[in-house]
Amino acid sequence: MIKAVFFDLNETLLNMDLLGKKFNKYFDNEYAMKYWFRKLLHSSVVVGSLNKYTSFSELARVELENLFYENSKEINENIKNDILGTFTDLRVYEDVIASLNVLKENKIKIIIISNSSKEMMNLQLKNSGIISLIDNYYSVDMVKKYKPFNLIYKDVINKEQLLLSEVFMIACHDWDLFGAKEIGLKTAYIKRKKEIFNPYYPKADLEDKDLYSLVKKIIKY
Structure with missing residues (x-):
């Protein structure tokens, strides 16, 4: 039973669509959020495999910085908060x-x-x-x-x-x-x-x- x-x-x-719209605000690529999320999951598996731990929010911020860097875009705390703060608004x-x-x-x-x-x-x-x-x-x-x-x-x-x-x-x-x-x-x-x-x-x-x-x-x- x-x-x-x-x-x-x-x-x-x-539903992550709201977060996707935030990524679209900064990137001309519909796969930007998916790519970031994959990198975030990859990081979490790497630290887990080596018996280390860093909070998900910290990993998320680092991978967001990396995403902007890879695309030669500037990022600051306001942008990070604008994107990641959307997690609390998901429906x-x-x-x-x-x-x-x-x-x-x-x-x-x-x-x-x-x-x-x-x-x-x-x-x-x-x-x-x-x-x-x-x-x-x-x-x-x-x-x-x-x-x-x-x-x-x-x-x-x-x-x-x-x-x-x-x-x-x-x-x-x-x-x-x-x-x-x-x-x-x-x-x-x-x-x-x-x-x-x-x-x-x-x-x-x-x-x-x-x-x-x-x-x-x-x-x-």
């Missing part, structure tokens, strides 16, 4: 509220796990209007190891007094689900972006383009 669903936050529940996708409500109706706990700081998550959940629907939320800051390294999943399982068999992890990132799958969590892939699920990663147990349909599958699982 499924007792809890772990959710990734950015891009899975929160949920249209299918999110109904999906969370149906999980609540079925007494399935809703737990958010993110690479962002606890403070950032709090602002994001409040400003997007879903914090009242969330049972708990956890930042990788508490284990000092980013997703997809599975330490955060293990820690949350223990803190929430759950069994691996009682939990589904939902994310729009294949690499995120890889980490969850490695410790035995069931995984569900929500297809938010036009990209191929990496064939070298373990296949998700469930998949859908609509979050509401996906959580209904989990409830029936």
